[in-house]
């Protein structure tokens with residue numbers, strides 16, 4: 001029995017290392033990379049020196065906690081909506097429907113978050129969305145804390161809403177079309 005369980009342990013350990021490297025490559029803050037990969041700061045520093053010697057130091061200062069910046073401009077909101085939608089669709093594929101689930105840092109959730117960020121970067125290479133902001137968005141939308149990802153009642157496109165702001169049922173595109181042709 002020993003070999004199977006140690007293989008499984010090695011497999012998880014190896015996945016943690018891969019996840020840690022992906023997080024560092026995306027510029028995640030050190031604390032964020034530790035939280036999601038489960039690796040210690042020392043382990044991450046060693047990995048970074050060895051495998052990503054040219055990577056910058058990542059972002060410094062406290063991780064973002066406010067959702068307000070995502071609502072400050074139409075472009076930011078559009079980017080945030082695209083990222084939250086990508087993450088949401090990856091979650092739908094891997095989490096059985098009806099299962100109660102909260103997005104907390106961990107190996108599988110971290111792998112999914114990195115995949116969503118990588119897809120987003122392919123889609124919108126010039127977007128101003130750093131990894132820690134993406135992690136905040138993913139948690140906020142998945143756990144319905146402060147923000148919600150809904151569908152426009154009229155055109156069914158995805159829309160991200162601030163839960164505490166005035167309730168919107170249609171997206172900004174449909175609102176401006178309606179205002180133009182009342």
Ligand SMILES: [Zn+2]
Nearest residue numbers: 152155171174
């Ligand atoms: Zn709409």
